[in-house]
Amino acid sequence: MAGKAAAGQDAIDRRFMAAALRLSRRNAGRTATNPSVGTVIVRDDGAGPFIVGTGVTAVGGRPHAETEALAEAVELARGATAYVTLEPCAHHGRTPPCANALVNAGVARVVGAASDPDPRVSGKGYAILRAAGVEVTEGVLAREAAEQMVGYMSRSLRKRPEVILKLALSVDGKIGRRGAGQVSITGESARREVHLMRAEADAILVGIGTVLEDDPALTVRLPGLESRSPIRVVLDRHARLPEASKLVAGIDRVPVYVAACEHADPQRKAALERLGVRFIGTETVDSRVALPELMEDLAALGMASVLVEGGAEVAKAFLADDLVDRIVLFRGAVEVGEGGIAAPLDEDHIPTGFRRVRDMRFGDDLYGEWIRGM
Numbered sequence: 073m074a075g076k077a078a079a080g081q082d083a084i085d086r087r088f089m090a091a092a093l094r095l096s097r098r099n100a101g102r103t104a105t106n107p108s109v110g111t112v113i114v115r116d117d118g119a120g121p122f123i124v125g126t127g128v129t130a131v132g133g134r135p136h137a138e139t140e141a142l143a144e145a146v147e148l149a150r151g152a153t154a155y156v157t158l159e160p161c162a163h164h165g166r167t168p169p170c171a172n173a174l175v176n177a178g179v180a181r182v183v184g185a186a187s188d189p190d191p192r193v194s195g196k197g198y199a200i201l202r203a204a205g206v207e208v209t210e211g212v213l214a215r216e217a218a219e220q221m222v223g224y225m226s227r228s229l230r231k232r233p234e235v236i237l238k239l240a241l242s243v244d245g246k247i248g249r250r251g252a253g254q255v256s257i258t259g260e261s262a263r264r265e266v267h268l269m270r271a272e273a274d275a276i277l278v279g280i281g282t283v284l285e286d287d288p289a290l291t292v293r294l295p296g297l298e299s300r301s302p303i304r305v306v307l308d309r310h311a312r313l314p315e316a317s318k319l320v321a322g323i324d325r326v327p328v329y330v331a332a333c334e335h336a337d338p339q340r341k342a343a344l345e346r347l348g349v350r351f352i353g354t355e356t357v358d359s360r361v362a363l364p365e366l367m368e369d370l371a372a373l374g375m376a377s378v379l380v381e382g383g384a385e386v387a388k389a390f391l392a393d394d395l396v397d398r399i400v401l402f403r404g405a406v407e408v409g410e411g412g413i414a415a416p417l418d419e420d421h422i423p424t425g426f427r428r429v430r431d432m433r434f435g436d437d438l439y440g441e442w443i444r445g446m
């Protein structure tokens with residue numbers, strides 16, 4: 073294709089890939105250890121392109137997106153173009169390879185966004201397609217796809233989850249008040265946004281200080297999304313987690329992991345274990361839980377993204393270990409005043425290497441988001 077026609081096809085490809093990426097978000101956070109992939113199958117019989125099948129990686133990770141979309145398109149997939157946000161798989165896992173399924177369905181062209189770093193796939197998916205005579209275009213909206221699947225990419229390539237640091241700052245730069253329990257810094261719509269962030273993460277992490285101060289439940293409490301609460305992780309080197317905490321109370325519905333050090337009181341640990349608490353990450357540095365190793369442990373458990381929600385010391389530790397990939401700051405309109413706990417960072421003190429990618433407003437609260445390349 074040359075000139076105008078190629079440019080036209082380019083625009084069409086980007087449009088349908090954008091649709092596939094939007095679609096893939098539907099199951100984000102619910103497909104571990106698989107990424108949530110989107111597939112859109114498109115035909116053009118001369119009167120312009122139209123969609124004949126769509127699919128998203130199913131909850132739990134299987135079936136894969138391509139299989140779902142092909143099941144919808146059936147015979148109409150013959151001669152069509154499939155837009156996939158991730159290179160189609162090439163391995164016989166618990167499902168047959170998607171690359172073969174696309175070939176068998178008679179798909180004429182496959183447009184892919186991100187390449188799959190999984191060594192069982194990496195390049196082989198596209199190779200199967202090409203060997204069967206399918207036209208392949210790689211890398212359409214690749215950056216957007218990689219950003220959307222950053223957790224999966226991080227877990228595959230770095231053996232650790234994506235770490236998102238979220239902080240809510242009062243107008244006077246505080247994140248709470250000592251001895252005051254949970255202080256409301258942001259309003260209702262910002263709270264809903266935080267719950268959405270939780271729903272898309274695989275784990276939420278806080279320090280024991282926050283648990284003792286706030287007794288948070290750390291669950292998703294949005295109508296319809298209650299079942300999407302990620303596991304909860306507490307940095308608690310002495311295993312001080314109270315048996316009567318809300319975290320323990322909700323343990324049957326959402327697991328609680330405690331990262332304690334090997335010197336923690338074995339009786340405390342046993343008591344918590346009897347209540348269902350699981351212990352991880354016993355490696356320590358200067359008698360603190362070693363965060364890089366803990367992140368590796370979480371990745372090994374299948375966690376691709378961790379939302380760090382507090383408090384100040386925990387945030388500082390993650391920043392000091394250079395483990396933060398994304399920073400989200402909410403700036404509320406409330407003043408905390410006397411006794412306030414100073415925020416570990418603010419909009420004017422974002423570490424170097426991060427770039428601002430989003431600015432939003434939730435009611436009276438401001439939202440800023442910064443990311444750093446992997």
Ligand code: AOF
Nearest residue numbers: 106109129136137160161165166170190
């Ligand atoms: C696809 N389409 O929708 C997804 C893919 O355990 P399995 O057999 O499901 O394989 C997991 C791998 O499959 C995962 O590491 C990644 O390479 C790929 N994910 N591939 O063709 C999909 N979710």
Ligand code: ZN
Nearest residue numbers: 136161169170
């Ligand atoms: Zn597949």
